[in-house]
Amino acid sequence: MMEEQAGPVTVSIARKAVPGREADYEDWISRVTAAVSHWPGYQGVNVLRPAAATDYAYVTIYRFSTWEQCHAFEKSEERARLLLELEGMVESEAEIKKVTGLEFWFDLPEVPAQARPSPHKMALVVTLVAYGVVMGLNITIGPLIAAQPLWLKALIMVSAQVLLMTYIFMPQATRLLRRWLFGG
Known part of the structure; x- marks a missing residue:
């Protein structure tokens, strides 16, 4: 429990x-x-x-x-x-x-469940990854959806950001920074 x-x-x-x-x-x-x-x-x-x-x-x-x-x-x-x-x-x-x-983005099968990065490290990594994803989305799909209503643009951008961070960028960043995150 x-x-x-x-x-x-x-x-x-x-x-x-x-x-x-x-x-x-x-x-x-x-x-x-x-x-x-x-x-x-x-x-x-x-x-x-x-x-x-x-x-x-x-x-x-x-x-x-x-x-x-x-x-x-x-x-x-x-x-x-x-x-x-x-x-x-x-x-x-x-x-x-x-x-x-933020812990759900820092879950690695090879790291014991009780091992958790410090909140400061998690916040820093999420901020940097989120910034990169938001900038990338604004450059790539921003112009394609510019004419859409604000609520639809926000829905598309937030959905894309969450999916990209959850399934691509946060797992990669967590593996790449594993020693620093879970080390000391």
């Missing part, structure tokens, strides 16, 4: 749907998303559909403002009832990762 920490909590849950039950699982995800959206401290959810990058699993990532609020949802009767509905819909137990703050 994770020790209580201040700040936001990000939970990642990977599950593989039983072949032929994908539509049922997607419906289940929609109901869980609707249920969790009413909980105190809820900050959002993202669902990654099966692809090579997710090892062909659905990955649900949700966030809460505090560990206590996340824990309250996870121990709720409502969530327990929803989890019972998964019987026969998923192949095996879910892979669950729970991190606070």
